[in-house]
Amino acid sequence: MMRRTLAMLLVGALFLLGGPIPAQPDKAAKMAETPWYPLQVGNKWIYKVTADPDGKAEGKADKVEYRVTAIEEFGGATCAKVELYVDGKPQSFEHLTVDAAGVYRVGFHGHKADKPVLLLKLPPKGGESWPVDAKVGAVQKLKGEFKTTEESQKVGGTEYKTVKVAGTDMDADGLTFSTTYYFAENVGPVKQLVVVGKEMPRQTVLELEKFESAKKEAPKDKDAPKDKDAAPKDKDSPKDKDSAKDSTKDKKDKDK
DSSP states (O other): OHHHHHHHHOGGGGOOOSOOOOOEEOTTOOOOOOTTSOOOTTOEEEEEEEESTTSOTTSSOEEEEEEEEEEEEETTEEEEEEEEEETTEEEEEEEEEEETTEEEEEEETTEEEEEEEEEEESSOOTTOEEEEEEEETTTEEEEEEEEEEEEEEEETTEEEEEEEEEEEEEEETTEEEEEEEEEETTTEEEEEEEEEOSSSOEEEEEEEEEEEOOOOOOOOGGGSOOOTTSOOOOTTOHHHHHHHHHHHHHHHHHHO
């Protein structure tokens, strides 16, 4: 049941036709970065997953994790490899890339689309729209349109200012679905909704519980190393002692 829910959840799971393309790890590979989807190696998102609005269709809520595990070459682009973990075990992965114009999905589970699918325009703002028209393998096609709005979202007790990216009436070889992402600065996706089907729609929701950044905070001033070359303060320096003697002598001369 959990795997079926996740299959509906991942729009990237539509990229399943065609032969897998092996990635080429490259330690020197670099990719553009954006605070709207921080894809540094080691970053991790933990989500609560529920199916249908009441969350009862699949029993109790499940949890999944997305982890950035590598920066590598895939499909002719430098990408972040983002792996999906369930119960601590990897289940699938996707390749995302970033440039000055946006964040793109290049492939899913080693399967590459004929062209990257734009997930988020950069810099993000409301009132944007762009078409989706991708082909995977020899047959499968993905068509639709994404539109953006700006709105606040309360997720896991935290209020986020987000850019909402909504794709309604998307089509994957006759399968109708919609997918909506909510991106927050310095966090990334805080929420995602996927609705599959029209006559008997089935909704799956991801809500962020925790984002763990791999970046370490810079040491605070109090923890900063001391300057070894700084001259030590000496209250009893010879110069100070001589000055004290002179002052005492002057005082005695005045008393006389």
